[in-house]
Amino acid sequence: MIEEEKTYPCTDIQKDNPLRIIYFNNKLSIEIAHFLTDGKGAMLFFQDLIEEYVEEKYFSKSSRNRNFGNVDIIENKGKNENEEKIEIKDKDLIKNKKMIDFPKKKGDKIKNFENKSFLENKKKILEKNEEIFGNYDEENGVKESKYVDLYEKYMRKVSKETTIKSAFHLPIKILEKGQYHITTGEISVDNLKMESKKYKTTIGKYLLAVYFKVLLDRYSGAKNPIVIGVPVDLRKIFEEKTYRNFFINITPSVDASLGAYSLSEIITYLDNYFALKITKKEFYKSIYKAMNPMRNIVIKSVPYLIKRIFFPFIFDYYGERGYTTGFSNLGIFEIDKKYEKYLKGFRFLPPPSKRCKIKMGVISDSKKVYINFGNLTADYDIERDFFVYLRKRGIRSKIVTNYF
Incomplete structure (x- = not known):
């Protein structure tokens, strides 16, 4: 409706x-x-x-x-x-x-x-x-x-993917239920392209690296690793066309206890991590890990009503326990050129998460990149640090919020 x-x-x-x-x-x-x-x-x-x-x-x-x-x-x-x-x-x-x-x-x-x-x-x-x-x-x-369940189609009985059990979590108090604060930065595509080319990387990886850098600088004393959940679209990997779910989260992580990291070090790490993880063979392991519990006879025997009541809590505790935050990049919103002049801009807001508290969503058109932070707290230091970091590198942002 x-x-x-x-x-x-x-x-x-x-x-x-x-x-x-x-x-x-x-x-x-x-x-x-x-x-x-x-x-x-x-x-x-x-x-x-x-x-x-x-x-x-x-x-x-x-x-x-x-x-x-x-x-x-x-x-x-x-x-x-x-x-x-x-x-x-x-x-x-x-x-x-x-x-x-x-x-x-x-x-x-x-x-x-x-x-x-x-x-x-x-x-x-x-x-x-x-x-x-x-x-x-x-x-x-x-x-x-x-x-057609593509996860089922590509499930192979392989070794399970190993992931971090417990990540660092932001020590910030969440707002009352029903509030979700959004901060959007509109940035020129050309400016971000120029900056990311200096590091021989993509705009997406550059923004992810800046996000890591900001978190590492602010929480340098974190005892657990800082882990960012990054959804990867499997349609291109497996050459499938579907409107239904077909993604897997990868989890790049950096250990703050090892000392300060430069942006170049983080980008090098991400380039290597993506090259190793974004392959069919690695995703077979991820799909097997995701699908295996669903085939468990004990879980199958649990009544639907019980699953509906308790599974959201189980996911909240175990599912996002291994993430500090999330970073989703949808890429370019492509639309027929004849319609472009009627459209002013875009937003992509990630789902709120009590465990992660703050998440980041990115979407772009031919001229601008729209960086959107969804925040369940009244603390906006991370968003501020992120856009200030870009500003110091000559990348200006037009900031729009729903809370001022």
Whole structure:
């Protein structure tokens, strides 16, 4: 269901509502649960949604004679945790006009729509993304899914991947439930390219190295290793096309007790670590480790209700126990050039985590890189240190927050 944004992002999450489409003034966002898809899958879906919307609003014949109609794109009801959010801003708007002319409300519910043109577009979007949402036969009320479990497909009985059991955790108190502070830095792609080329590395690895550097400098006395969880898109590795989850976290780590690290040392470490870890053979080990518990007879025998109650706590304790923080880089948000002038910018907000407290998400377009920190605390030293570090190297950032 399309709804107006009234809360902090990724906080009003319904368990039976895995996908929400949200608007606020000229901003359009989606929030999508991780059990449906990963960050890359969400971005692919959002690209389809934006292209259909802009095509209908600015390029269709009917748009010249009427305002853009509105529809319930996805029916959903209820709350879920572990969500990622992608949002976009529209700049080519008449003053005081919203990005979408949303429907009138009847009580607390949004009324149904009669816009046939957009209903057809809705079908196109859902058909293109039926791997996520299933193929719904409205006449017979049957929902079929073409989903293929790629983790199952590529599972091999190999030795398990070894990972750090307990990482350093940020010693910061979290905010009251329902608050999620976002800091976004908009940076020129060209400036970051120039700087990363000095170190013969990519923009993504450069930003990850700066993140490590900032954490190591601030927490030089950390007794446990500083570990950053980095999701890797497996679609390219295994040459698969899917809108569903197909990623594995790798866990580069640095031991602060060994002394101070220069940025060059960290980049050299990351180059070597990525070269060793991002291979099919290594991912077979990661997939086996992730899938093996699910095949356990004892775990399979546990009733679903018990799993639903206790597994989130188990994941919180064991799953993210090995991470200090997270760094997700979605890369370039690619969209047809004819639509670009209607779009102002992007955000990618990682899911909030009580264990990690602060996470970083990166997305870019052809001109800018958008660095987004999601923070469950009232301490913004890490974000400040990060952007100050870049500023000292001549990389200016336009900072936008939702808490000042």
